[in-house]
Amino acid sequence: MIKVNKKTRMKKNFRTLVNICLVVFVVSLIVGYTKWNMIPVNSSSSPSPITKYDLRILVIVYNRAQSMLRLLNSINEANFDGDNVKLEVWIDRSKAGVVDTLTVKTAEEFVFKHGHYEVLKHSQHVGIYGQWFATWKARVNSSEIAVILEDDLIVSPHFYKYLKLVHNKYDNVPEINGFSLQGISIKHAIGYSSQTLEAPESCLVYLYPVLGTWGFSPSRDNWIHFLEWFSQVIQNKTFQPYVPGNVVTAWYKIFQAQGRADGEQSIYHIYHSWKFKEYTLYPNFKGHKGLTTNWLEAGLHYSGNASKPSNELLKEWKSDYEHLPDQPKHLNLKGVVQD
Numbered sequence: 001m002i003k004v005n006k007k008t009r010m011k012k013n014f015r016t017l018v019n020i021c022l023v024v025f026v027v028s029l030i031v032g033y034t035k036w037n038m039i040p041v042n043s044s045s046s047p048s049p050i051t052k053y054d055l056r057i058l059v060i061v062y063n064r065a066q067s068m069l070r071l072l073n074s075i076n077e078a079n080f081d082g083d084n085v086k087l088e089v090w091i092d093r094s095k096a097g098v099v100d101t102l103t104v105k106t107a108e109e110f111v112f113k114h115g116h117y118e119v120l121k122h123s124q125h126v127g128i129y130g131q132w133f134a135t136w137k138a139r140v141n142s143s144e145i146a147v148i149l150e151d152d153l154i155v156s157p158h159f160y161k162y163l164k165l166v167h168n169k170y171d172n173v174p175e176i177n178g179f180s181l182q183g184i185s186i187k188h189a190i191g192y193s194s195q196t197l198e199a200p201e202s203c204l205v206y207l208y209p210v211l212g213t214w215g216f217s218p219s220r221d222n223w224i225h226f227l228e229w230f231s232q233v234i235q236n237k238t239f240q241p242y243v244p245g246n247v248v249t250a251w252y253k254i255f256q257a258q259g260r261a262d263g264e265q266s267i268y269h270i271y272h273s274w275k276f277k278e279y280t281l282y283p284n285f286k287g288h289k290g291l292t293t294n295w296l297e298a299g300l301h302y303s304g305n306a307s308k309p310s311n312e313l314l315k316e317w318k319s320d321y322e323h324l325p326d327q328p329k330h331l332n333l334k335g336v337v338q339d
Helices: 004-028 065-076 101-109 127-133 159-170 220-233 247-257 267-275
Strands: 038-043 055-061 085-091 115-122 145-150 153-155 176-180 205-208 216-218 279-283 292-294
Touching: 055 065, 055 127, 065 085, 065 101, 065 153, 085 101, 101 115, 145 153, 145 159, 159 176, 159 279, 176 220, 216 220, 220 267, 247 267
Parallel strands: 055 085, 055 145, 085 115, 176 279
Antiparallel strands: 038 115, 145 216, 153 292, 176 216, 205 279
């Protein structure tokens, strides 16, 4: 039995780690607007733009070859129900235009057991912004599911089963902009970001105003709308994506005062969600088990070395998980149920 004081200390350490990750994540996305181009490095097939897949997995990586391999191995252990799956590894370059050779070599030598596989590298440095917003080309009327995975994650064997369920249930709900795989998060209200987000135990899933980046699967129509909207507002250099009461806005203003907010970043997605009253659907498994877990490794999002991942993976699938509510509960930035 874990003592209460030890458990409290562990939660406090986790919240500290997540806060650091979120701060560095926002900072890392503060880059000048960049035109990006991608070229294939190696592929087990030669897919055309009209190739139809049930699932497209986008692994985004820079220079953490071993972390990437750990994620790829976990994907190989997942269950895909015989569906048509495409796994893409997108490798960014340094600001000097250099690509990490070990990362490329490791990616090229990996063998995907469940479908098509392709390794691609950007023709120039695009940063985390380009990795997130330029790798999936959503097409109108396509039923393809896409999921974006950063290299310091691993996935549950059941992550695709979950994605199929929630996309099938909620894809036509306009207010849901996507589906997070992470099982744990902070509260994003100012003054509350040191606290872990806790949904009622009775909620199998819930809706939250901020996307979860530890495995995110966009809703097609909302993603297309967001990118179109962004391409317009980015032309207005006086526009500020401030969201009242959101701690990410407070962080962003600090960066502006420090002269580090010289470009566009993910706060635009948060703003878009707030402006158009959209939410991300999160899972709520017991004990904060997730369809992903984050190793919080040193890199673009985090500057330390965690001894263990952020939370447990969901290893056992229960039939009860398939009884999704017609109307998931909404939580606000303080974690309070709104309906």
